[in-house]
Amino acid sequence: MDTAQIAETIRMIEGENLDIRTITLGLSLLDCADENGARARQKCFDKITNAAKHLVQVGDAIEREFGIPIVNKRISVTPISFLIAAARNDSPVAFAKMLDAAAREVGVNFIGGYSALVQKGYTKGDEQLIESIPEALSETHVVCSSVNVASTRAGINMNAVAHMGRIIRKTALLTQDRHGFGCAKLVVFANAVEDNPFMAGAFHGVGEADAVINVGVSGPGVVQRAIEQCAGAPFDVLAETIKKTAFKVTRMGQLVGKEASERLGIPFGIVDLSLAPTPAIGDSVAHILEAMGLETVGQHGTTAALALLNDAVKKGGVMACGHVGGLSGAFIPVSEDAGMIRAVENGHLSLAKLEAMTAICSVGLDMIAIPGDTDSATIAAIIADEAAIGVINGKTTAVRIIPAIGKKVGERVELGGLLGTAPVMAVDKGSAKTFIARGGRIPAPIHSFRN
Amino acid sequence: MIRAILTVIGKDRVGIIAGVSVELARLNINILDVSQTIMNDYFTMMMMCDIAQAKESINTIQEKMNVKGDELGVKIMIQREDIFTAMHKL
Incomplete structure (x- = not known):
């Protein structure tokens, strides 16, 4: 009986919000x-x-x-x-x-x-x-x-x-x-995935079996705490620490998925290695990035910090479970993350920076409120930009934005519960009408022809 | 054998080990290993138990241990050992 290990697991669950986000x-x-x-x-x-x-x-x-x-x-x-x-x-x-x-x-x-x-x-x-x-x-x-x-x-x-x-x-x-x-x-x-366990984007792909159990893990608080323990250490040490932590978090997903699959008599599909924040204190991806040494999420350096985090989470998680799938990375929803909300309200985090962040992590522009008078062509243009990042980089990207009808930049939208509070963010005012009205398809990139 | 880890944390006082052990005996839970220490005035005990022959379901065991914990002024948790081995052992 290793009491230090038992104490560590209990501390992660009781004090650092380690949980299984979804079966x-x-x-x-x-x-x-x-x-x-x-x-x-x-x-x-x-x-x-x-x-x-x-x-x-x-x-x-x-x-x-x-x-x-x-x-x-x-x-x-x-x-x-x-x-x-x-x-x-x-x-x-x-x-x-x-x-x-x-x-x-x-x-x-x-x-x-x-x-x-x-x-x-x-x-x-x-x-x-x-x-x-x-x-x-x-x-x-x-x-x-x-x-x-x-x-x-x-x-x-x-x-x-x-x-x-x-x-x-x-x-x-x-x-x-x-x-x-x-x-x-x-x-x-x-590039939607067929085995994503996280909402709102989950669907059961046609390449999947009749029924399957997929599990999404969480644990931003655990990673934040681990990073705080290596203050001042070089990035190599940071990456190694995150990997080890992600391994432990993911093992919980593997255990729970295996157990649920056995009890329900339904095959176990994948573990989605995502760091999913919630509005709760100590459950924020933004705070992880800040624990790395950024004054605030959204400033210069944010993209690099997120790239390291996202990659280390995957490296640690992959060995911890049988099959990895879903979106697997750090989620950066604005309304569901106390640190992101604060950074938007303090003027440090813009839509442009979020877009850059989505190029190197899962998933996309997520849970972002935009002014209620934003026209549909501008919304389409936001989607097109995000899709372009996904298509060119061969990764999943997504847009989940909320036009806040009757509200302007600086106001808030209260969505309640896990969905949190979304500060209305500024969008660029240039008209996208002529661009979007073209219709048709933007061809697949040259590097997609791999056969 | 179904191994579970019981954790007791709280302010030290007379009779914690006695109280917990008597309750476990009543439930027909065998204690396999015990580790106990005082950290910053806090009584911290971990017990490895076998709950395979327990008279009650793990639900009821948890409820009874909660009641016992309230009585002794400590927090008692009991959970399957698998969670710790899954996290820390390759």
């Missing part, structure tokens, strides 16, 4: 497709509620027995656009409501997969689903939506980018009574 059940709904929409929805509802019947209960039991908090239990499903394509002349929103009802029935706090993959073009189902997103997100509570508009292999579908600019704006308008909450559940991706 996500990925579930294929391809076998529920039906040309009769009502019948398809019944099949989906039955399959989800049956497969996830014990998910919350098993998660809670593991939490108690092992003494490690498991914050969320969630479900991701096949992109619903496939089912909408099969069910002719049916209301897509009815599928969103079915997902909402199924999620409530089994007690999970989010269900992802109201999604479409349109990096190269639209099917009829994709078109219908995307058009329905604002209504679907305003009329449901726990359904999350994502649209993949670009990939390194296909380039950037600029028609979809322009479309999503309009959809985000419309979603903000339809949910303005809830501070644009709908937009917090909507992610626009480039």
Whole structure:
């Protein structure tokens, strides 16, 4: 019995917010497709509620027995656009409501997969689903939506980018009574991954098995504390310290995933090695960067600090688990991170700097409020920039922004709970209308032709 | 054998080890190893136990130990050993 090790683990959990961020059940709904929409929805509802019947209960039991908090239990499903394509002349929103009802029935706090993959073009189902997103997100509570508009292999579908600019704006308008909450559940991706356990961007890819358990770990507080212990040390020591810490954090994910998989009788998929912040004190990625010696996140040096962090987390985590997947990196959502919020409000962190940060870490411009009068072409241009970073660098990028209707730069949007508080950030005023109106596709980059 | 680690932290006083051990005996939990020290006036004890033959579920065990902890003015946690081995052993 090594008491120092036991004490270390307990300190991480009790004092530094080490937790398992999510156990996500990925579930294929391809076998529920039906040309009769009502019948398809019944099949989906039955399959989800049956497969996830014990998910919350098993998660809670593991939490108690092992003494490690498991914050969320969630479900991701096949992109619903496939089912909408099969069910002719049916209301897509009815599928969103079915997902909402199924999620409530089994007690999970989010269900992802109201999604479409349109990096190269639209099917009829994709078109219908995307058009329905604002209504679907305003009329449901726990359904999350994502649209993949670009990939390194296909380039950037600029028609979809322009479309999503309009959809985000419309979603903000339809949910303005809830501070644009709908937009917090909507992610626009480039290079979306099929096994991401984190919301709002989770969906169950078509290359996946029928059902799978994926786990997302967390632990910014643990990494921050480890870095504080090596004040003044060179970067080599810092990288080594982060690697060791990430290894320990990830081992928790592997243990919990394996245990959940055995108890549920569902194969274990991947561990997502992400550092996911929450609004809680001591659970901030910004504070990790500041612990490295930056006065504030957003200043010069931030990108380098984040690059080291992101890489060291991956190196430490990869050996700690069987299969790595999902997004795996440091998340930098603004509204969910106390340090990011403070840096924006003090004028140190801009949208431009955040964009640079997304070039070297997962995932993208995340949980950022922008002025309510931002037009859809500008939103589309923000998406296009972010997609370009993802496509050229062969990585996942995403945009989850909230047009704060009726609000201006300097005001705040209170989203509540894990979603936190978003300070409204300035966007550039130059018009993107002519640029976005071109439509068509930006071709795939030369280095994508690897065959 | 199902090994669990029991941790007791709190202000030192008479009867902590006695109180905890009696409760464990009542639950038919065998103590395999004990380590105890006083750190900055705080009583810190770790026990490795076998809960395979315990009379109650781990839930109930945790509840009973919580009650005992309140009575003794200490914090008692009991969790499966796997979490520590997973984190620290290759």
